[in-house]
Amino acid sequence: MTNFRQDFIRFAVQQKVLCFGEFKTKAGRLSPYFFNAGLFNDGASLRNLSQFYAQAILASGVPFDMLFGPAYKGIALAAGTAIALAEQGSNVPYCYNRKEAKDHGEGGSTVGAPLHGRVLIIDDVISAGTSVRESIALIRAAGAQPCGVVIALDRQERGQGELSAAQEAQSSYGIPVLSIATLDDLLAYLHSEAGMVQNLAAVQHYRDRYGVKNA
Numbered sequence: 001m002t003n004f005r006q007d008f009i010r011f012a013v014q015q016k017v018l019c020f021g022e023f024k025t026k027a028g029r030l031s032p033y034f035f036n037a038g039l040f041n042d043g044a045s046l047r048n049l050s051q052f053y054a055q056a057i058l059a060s061g062v063p064f065d066m067l068f069g070p071a072y073k074g075i076a077l078a079a080g081t082a083i084a085l086a087e088q089g090s091n092v093p094y095c096y097n098r099k100e101a102k103d104h105g106e107g108g109s110t111v112g113a114p115l116h117g118r119v120l121i122i123d124d125v126i127s128a129g130t131s132v133r134e135s136i137a138l139i140r141a142a143g144a145q146p147c148g149v150v151i152a153l154d155r156q157e158r159g160q161g162e163l164s165a166a167q168e169a170q171s172s173y174g175i176p177v178l179s180i181a182t183l184d185d186l187l188a189y190l191h192s193e194a195g196m197v198q199n200l201a202a203v204q205h206y207r208d209r210y211g212v213k214n215a
Contacts, residue, residue, distance in 0.1 A: 004055040005181045009189040011052070012153075015045055018186075020199045026127065027159075029210060032202035033186070035153050037073070037124035050080030053122060053150060054088055056180045057081070062148045065117030067094035068139060070131045078122040081150075097138055115142035121149045126165040126177065136173055146175055153186075154179035157210050164212045183207055 012018035016039060023034040040049045057064075067085075069078025075096040082094040095112030119139045123131055126149065136146045154166050154177070161168075166177040187207065190200035 004052060004059070005185045006189050006192070008052045008152075008180045009186055011048060013189075015039060018153075020202075029206075032199065032206050035125070035155075037152050046076060046080050047084075049152070050077070050084040051087075052180045053077065053081040053152075054084035054090075056178055057085065057120065057150055058088065058090070060148075060176070060178045062120065062176060062178065063118060064092070064120040064147050066092050066113055066115070066119055068115065068119045068121050068135060069094065069096040070121065070123055070135045071097050071099050074121070074123045074131070074135075077124065081122050097135070109138065110142075115139055115144040117144060118147035119144050120147055123149060124152050125155075126151055126169055132169050132173070136175075146173065148176045148178055150178045150180075152180050154182040156183040156207070156212050158212050162212065167212060183211065 009018065012035065017036055019034050019036075020032060021034070023031045025031050037049075040046055067078045067082055069075045078094045078096055082092060085092055093113030095110045095115060097110050098108075115138075121132065121135050121139075123135075126132060132149055139146045149169060151166070154164070156164055156166075159165055159168060163171065166179070169175075170177050183203070184207075187200070187203060190196045190203060
């Protein structure tokens, strides 16, 4: 596990974005952990989060020409990641969509740089996949090419079938889904931290019961 992945898990725990206990998921499962990216809600935490996104993108080696942030959570993420990438020597344009198209002023359904070339989608998580599906349709309609999706944490958890939400997106659209960290990275972090034995056992049990194979 590269350092930035474990550093990200530690950062999420410190920010109380990643919590341990008993939480009911949308699927009705009782999860021993909860990840709420909405709690990266101040300047310092957004700056750090954006740097982790940039590290994950650069480490992946996926070629891209610009970033796209799906409204609403993806707007700040794409902007912050563009800044972080520029600080690391990779200055790329970004844009985001409006929930409703504007028919005055500059008009259109997107704000920022025109969609072109290979577009990397920046979002917090993939659950039902609605945001990804809508983003891909918008990007293709503009004549550009979606080249991947980047999320903060991949829960590596089965959906209705045997695949996770990230695997379903990869299979449906033929593009990679990258993440800053995964559930397996979380388990590695718990292994390395003293005082996390109880959480480690609970998360491992959850992974064994609901996790995808060959993730």
